[in-house]
Amino acid sequence: MNTVIAFIIIFGALVFFHELGHLMLAKRAGILCREFAIGFGPKVFSFKKNETVYTIRLLPIGGFVRMAGEDPEVIEVKPGYNIGIHLDNQGKVNKIILNNKDKHPNAKIIEVEQADLEHDMFITGYEEGNDEQLQRFEVSERAFFVVDEQETQIAPFSRQFASKTLTQRTLAIAAGPAMNFVLAFFIFLTIGILQGTFINEPILGELTKDGSALEAGLKQGDIVTSIEGTSVDSWNDVVEIIQKNPDHEINFSIVRDGQTMQIPVTPDIREIEGKSIGIIGVYKPMEKSFVAAIKNGFVETYLWTKEILVGLGKLVTGQFSIDMLSGPVGIYDMTDEVAQSGIYYLMRWAAILSINLGIVNLLPIPALDGGRLLFFAVEAVRGKPIDRHKEGMVHFIGFALLMLLMLVVTWNDIQRFFL
Template sequence: MTFQTILMAILIFGFLIVIHEFGHFIFAKLSGVVVEEFAIGMGPKLFGYQGKETKYSLRLIPMGGYCQMLGEDAEDYQRGSFNSKSKLARILILSAGSLMNLLGCIVLLMIIFFIVGVPSTTLDLVERDYPAYEAGLRQGDTIVAIEGKDVDSWEDVTSQISSAEEKIYSVDVLRDGQLLNFSIASKFDEELNQHRIGITSLREKSIFSSFTNGFKQTFLYGKLILESIGQLFTGEVSTDSLTGPIGIVSVVGQSMEYGIVAVLNLAAVISINLAIFNILPIPALDGSRILFVIIEAIKGSPVSPEKEGKIHFVGFALLMVVAIFVAYNDILRLR
């Protein structure tokens, strides 16, 4: 691992953790909770500033951070304490970190789509020696229907043109205001190991398309992550496939070889992973604390702080065991 790779990994993790903790911070402030300290990093303090109510600090280890609220881990109901607020307010404060990571993923993907553009149904390249060109399609044509079915996006085009088998497609295109129809047979590409007709989309750059596609891609990533978590429990995916910080640093190095877009995309994936993982009802994580607030609402009284603390402690210990196991696998993969 190079110094640049480690530095980039620290910047990515640092940014994502800071926005996570800032989510807790801003929602706590809006709810009237006293934030005693907002720290970036962990370990010994390098720099500190005491504000009117909150101490802001920069700490030695450039990983992690925290938002320490008044009475957060104690049976404290004084004015301004976390426990003095309504159940809804507490749930919002606890979920705010994941909401910020979700928003971070959307924003990062929006930036990516604005840089590279969004695929449209207009053709940028029609490859010679491929069926689309031979049939008569040309650069600038806009595909409006395939097999009689309207297409509104490039995803519609790729989903309707199967790469698994050879087939003749009826394609309607708009050219200079005129609607034209072409019959195009797919051709097997040995290099890509799939059937193609030989067309490439023209990418369009706009704030609106970047915004909508940022949301769509975030939803897709979230869906894939949840499916993977489900497959871990069913045994369809092995625990050996789990990757921790060490493995991610290695992936950061690989993404840097492909440029800033690949690095931003990796940061977006990590951000949505953090959002989902932290909201799961796993002891010691935000999701578990939200669960305790819901239990309090159902039973009419809070769970004993001692019992909740013990559960979080056991959960944290188990997370550390998992972290060691994942780190061990990461190291083996690096050898």
């Protein structure tokens, strides 16, 4: 149960901050954001605030921000339609009722002659009972369609995604992956503040309960000055000498409470990649410093970004196979293992997953943010956007292939999980 909770929290946080990046920059550009969703499929929970409906959906495989104009508007008003309209205090239409007009006795009923609800924002038509005089009604930019008593805000072209500058659209799309890197940085920063950051000093950190260091009498905080007569100036020096002496007694010269002491220690043997090395069961020393924590946040984010990019490079060159990829089942299984190691390991795992999500979404693959950014780059070069229908078809095919890849990866995860 703890693993399920941890997985839901981590997944939810990663998707939430990713989509929050899209939402913030889209709203800042003036784009009407109809929905902010965590997950896909049927709605489990929803509420509306201002113009946006916030939802949690059943299938935990991502999320989305539905921006006006990204998809064709599903509600239209065409000539010949009989509609009801409500007017605001300025005489502008603020509600357009498409059915169940009998439930709105105060609405004007008109037969539409012409309507422009994107650019000039007007409706002309004949009011019921007066079919000789054509009337024109100005439509408010914040008007709503009412269908089956459900309100949907009209999206003038000025509030649609396509109306914004190339820079605004690029920022709105790139902000999602960027937020994943920001989230990772703040997780690493928080770990550094709460747990401390590693330092490369010849000081003993926390000792394991079953290590030879504790058995020999070493203590956390001991300052190592030399080992077997060899002076040490850093933690890396200490580790190097220990690893070179598996199962051989070595003499530690340490300073404890201002006094110099000599303590013999026999490193245990550990096999790593067919090679025997010595270990004594001591963690690297740590210090608590806000400045060090900030530095650690940047360094960890950079190093893990580099590591993941190297891994992707190996996947492209064939050094990794698709069988080595993990989907939701594999990530859940790994989360279970990490959760057993403690909260800080779980936090670090969440940060790594966040970086991974940010990088994957930046790949120039249709249906991903990187694919959309690639289309923007082409638009910048050719000076005009690619046909929306053609771009939409490419993204649809890309999404279908991604879903197929996810099914294959998930099947591999299930096989590894049960076999």
